[in-house]
Amino acid sequence: MIEQETTPRLLIVDDTPANLNLLEEILSKENYAVRALPSGKLALRAAFAKPPDLILLDIKMPNMDGYEVCTQLKADERTRDIPILFISALQEVDDKVRAFEVGGVDYISKPFQVEEVLARVRTHLQMRTLQQKLSTAKQQAENANHIKSVFLASVSNELRDPLNSIIGFAQVLASAEQLPADLRPPTQHIQSSGEHLLTLINNVLDLSKIESGEMEIVLDTVDVNALVQEITTIFAWQAEQKSLALSCHTSLQTYLYADPKRLRQVLLNLLSNAIKFTATGHVSVYADYQDGYLNLCVEDSGQGISTEQQQEIFKPFTQLNVDPYKNQGIGLGLSITRKIITHMNGDIGLNSDLGKGCRFQVKIPLEPANIPYSKGIEKLAVGDMQAISVINNYPLVWLAALEQAVSLGESEQITDLLAHYDNEEMTQLQAWANQYAYQRILKWIAQAHLNAEHSR
Numbered sequence: 001m002i003e004q005e006t007t008p009r010l011l012i013v014d015d016t017p018a019n020l021n022l023l024e025e026i027l028s029k030e031n032y033a034v035r036a037l038p039s040g041k042l043a044l045r046a047a048f049a050k051p052p053d054l055i056l057l058d059i060k061m062p063n064m065d066g067y068e069v070c071t072q073l074k075a076d077e078r079t080r081d082i083p084i085l086f087i088s089a090l091q092e093v094d095d096k097v098r099a100f101e102v103g104g105v106d107y108i109s110k111p112f113q114v115e116e117v118l119a120r121v122r123t124h125l126q127m128r129t130l131q132q133k134l135s136t137a138k139q140q141a142e143n144a145n146h147i148k149s150v151f152l153a154s155v156s157n158e159l160r161d162p163l164n165s166i167i168g169f170a171q172v173l174a175s176a177e178q179l180p181a182d183l184r185p186p187t188q189h190i191q192s193s194g195e196h197l198l199t200l201i202n203n204v205l206d207l208s209k210i211e212s213g214e215m216e217i218v219l220d221t222v223d224v225n226a227l228v229q230e231i232t233t234i235f236a237w238q239a240e241q242k243s244l245a246l247s248c249h250t251s252l253q254t255y256l257y258a259d260p261k262r263l264r265q266v267l268l269n270l271l272s273n274a275i276k277f278t279a280t281g282h283v284s285v286y287a288d289y290q291d292g293y294l295n296l297c298v299e300d301s302g303q304g305i306s307t308e309q310q311q312e313i314f315k316p317f318t319q320l321n322v323d324p325y326k327n328q329g330i331g332l333g334l335s336i337t338r339k340i341i342t343h344m345n346g347d348i349g350l351n352s353d354l355g356k357g358c359r360f361q362v363k364i365p366l367e368p369a370n371i372p373y374s375k376g377i378e379k380l381a382v383g384d385m386q387a388i389s390v391i392n393n394y395p396l397v398w399l400a401a402l403e404q405a406v407s408l409g410e411s412e413q414i415t416d417l418l419a420h421y422d423n424e425e426m427t428q429l430q431a432w433a434n435q436y437a438y439q440r441i442l443k444w445i446a447q448a449h450l451n452a453e454h455s456r
Ligand SMILES: Nc1ncnc2c1ncn2[C@@H]1O[C@H](COP(=O)(O)OP(=O)(O)OP(=O)(O)O)[C@@H](O)[C@H]1O
Pocket: 203, 269, 273, 274, 277, 300, 302, 303, 304, 305, 313, 318, 319, 320, 321, 328, 329, 330, 331, 332, 333, 334, 335, 357, 358
C-alpha cells in the first residue's frame, strides 16, 4: 500500500507472532499504514521516533508489559495524546480497570472478533481527528483573541492622548469668563462625555491587557490593613453625600506579599459599586488573613442582585437595567475585577438577596511577609471613620475625595471640592486644576499628609 500523508498510521504491539500477523493483515486490508512490533521496548522506540495515530497494545508481554509501555507513552509529550487500545486475554475486572487507569481509551478481549477490532479502531481514529480539529480551532481562536486584545490595547493607548486634549480644552473653554452663557452647558457636556469615554478606554485597555496576558502581577510587601483603610477613606466623601454608614474592619496581623496596585483596583471597583448601588443603609468592608488566604468582603444594603443575574454581572458590558442606576458606568468593573482575582489564583463569590443588598467575597492565596506589625497602621483607627482627623485644617475625607477626583481626572468634581473652602490655597489649587497641573495637586495632597505625620 502506498502511504499517503492522510493515511492513519497504526502501531500494533504483541509478543505472540500469530496475533501480530493476524492483526497486521486485517488492518492493512483496511488501508491503514500498519507497523507491527513484538515487544514493548521496540514499540516505545518506534512511537517516540515517529508517533502513530493509534496503538493496539497487548498487556502480557515479557520484560515490559503493556501497562508499563502505556505509562511511558503517556508521560512523554510526543506520544501523550495517542489513543491506546489494550487488546488482551486477561479477563479480570481489575486488569481492565488498570488499563484505563494507566491511560488506555478502550479494551478489547482476546480472542477478538475482527469486526469489533475494526469498528473500535475506526471510532477512536475518528475521535482523535475530531479532537485534533477541536484543539486546532481552540488554538486559532486563542490566537485571534490575542491579536484582538493587542489591537485594542494599542488603539486605546493612541486614543487617550487626543482625548485628554479634548477634555482639557473643553475645561479651559468652560472656565473662560468670555464664554457666552448659552455655550457653557454644551461645553460642559463635551467635557463630561470626554471623561466618560476616557473611563471606558482605560477599562478596555485594562481588559485587553489582562486578556493578552500582558498584565503582570508585581509582588511587594503590602500593609493590607492600611491599604484597605485608605481605599475605604477615598469613598468616605461619597458615602457622606448619600448618608451611608461606611465602615472598615481589618484584622490582619501580618504584612503580605501581594500586588498593591491590583488589590487597590479590586477594592476600588467593589467599593465604588457598593456605594453607587446603595441608596440607604450601610457599606462595610472586611479584611482578614487566615490559613494562607487573604479574605476581603464588601457588603452593602443596596438593591441586591437576583440569583439568575449573579453570574451575568461578571461578564463584560453587563449592566442590570435598574432605575435610577441605568447608564451609570459601562459594565466593565466586575469583569476586570474577576479577571484580576483569577490571575492571582483567587476567587470571587457573591451572596445576595434582591432588595436586601450584596456581599462580595474575595479569597486570594498570599504569602505572609516577614515584617513586624508596625505601630504605624494603628494611626487610622480600625473601622472608625469618626476618628479620622483633620489634616492642615482639611478633613481627611475631603482630601481623599480630592485625591480620587484628581487621579481620575474628574475636573467637575475637583472644582466642586475646591469650592468648599474659600481661601488662597484653594484659588491656587483651582488655577493648577485649570492648567491640568494635576501632578502638582497630588504633590500638595502628599505634602499635607507629610505635615500631619510630622506634627503627630
Ligand atoms: N453592589 C452592587 N449592588 C447591586 N448591583 C450591583 C452591585 N455591583 C454590581 N452590580 C450590578 O452589576 C453590574 C455590573 O457591575 P460593573 O461594576 O461590572 O459595572 P458598572 O459599575 O455598571 O460600570 P463600571 O464598573 O464599568 O463603571 C452593574 O451595572 C449593576 O447592575
